[in-house]
Amino acid sequence: MSxxxxxxxxxxxxLNKPVLIEGLPGIGNVGKVAVDFIIEELRAVKLCEFFSYKLPHSVFVNEDSLVELPSISLYYKKMKKNDVLFLVGDVQPIDEESTYTFSEKVLDIFQEFRGSEIITLGGIGLPSVPKKPKIYCTGNSPDIIKKYAFDGVDSKLYGVVGPIIGVSGLLLGLAKRRSIKAAALLAETYGHPMYLGIKGAREIVRVLxxxxxxxxxxxxxxSEIKDIEEEVSRKSGISTSRKKSLRRLGRMGKDVSYIG
Incomplete structure (x- = not known):
């Protein structure tokens, strides 16, 4: 099998020259939270799911105490101008080769739809929680960087981060080989594995x-960010309201402990 x-x-x-927005798990799960929120707000439609034996060898326990395999899905939403595709999921492929083959498969589908450009999302881990997360932009061409480096988005990323690892990085590089313009929006967030970078996700949603x-x-x-911050400040455990917010912001109640 493939x-x-x-x-x-x-x-x-x-679809009309769709823009692909990738939001798979990563530092602070910034991209995942942002895309999950947009999908729900726009009521985007699920197109397909990706399955492979190259996904992590684990299952998640859902709210009904039943198990679910990890999944990666593609959604779409028709808009007035360019339509939008959303790539989102619980996990990323487990190794270098599978990350390459997955990214190539995504690009194949993107080209079938005659897509126009790609935007990947991610986080930049800091040693402390940023009060107002800064957004950086990079990409595979000067034109695409110029397009998204506006309204406080910083295009001077060199020296701020090292390699962009995973699907968020590879899509940029592999897209260039196919002459597809692609950019990455990276939000500052706290680099702790259990931290959920909701404020960084909010800034990315604002830009998009x-x-x-x-x-x-x-x-x-x-409002949801405020609710979660109040729960954290009270240090009273995860309440019902926080669980609800976490479910809304990307169903993170089930997978926040996965990303290291």
């Missing part, structure tokens, strides 16, 4: 909302 099996959940639609005209109201996200 290393990556695609299970279609809906008929593939005809403005640049892609997504029409998202950020007030609800701000």
């Amino acid at each position: 290393e990556w099996t695609i299970s279609k959940k809906n008929k593939f639609p005809k 909302n403005t640049k892609l005209s997504l029409g998202i109201n950020l007030k609800e996200l701000d």
Whole structure:
């Protein structure tokens, strides 16, 4: 069998020069939280799921105490201008080779849809919690960097981070080989493995909302951030309200402990 099996959940639609936004787990799970929030706000439709024996050898226990295999999914949303594809999931491929083969498979699908550009999301780990996370932009061409380096987004990333590891990085490099423009938006976040970078995710959502005209109201996200911060400050454990917020912000209640 092929290393990556695609299970279609809906008929593939005809899309208008879609932009692909990747938000798989990483530092602070910034990208995952951002994309999960956008998917829910826009009521994006699931297109397909990716399965492979190259996914982590584990299962998650859900709220009904039943197990679920880890998954990576592709969603879409039709917009007034460019339509949008969202790549999101519980995990990333487990090794270098599978990360390459997965990224190539995603690019194959992207080109089938005649996509226009790719945006990957991630976090920059800091030794302490940033009060207002800064957003950096890099990419595989000067034009795409210039497009997204606006309104406080810093394009001077050299020397700030080392290699961009995983799907978020490889999609940029492999896209260049296919002459596809691709950018990465990276948000500062606390580099602790148990920290959820919601504020960084919020800043990324703000940038995407403005640049892609997504029409998202950020007030609800701000309210959920406030709820979670209040629970943390009280140090009273994870309450029902916090669990609800965590479920909304990417179903992180089930997988926040996975990413190291």
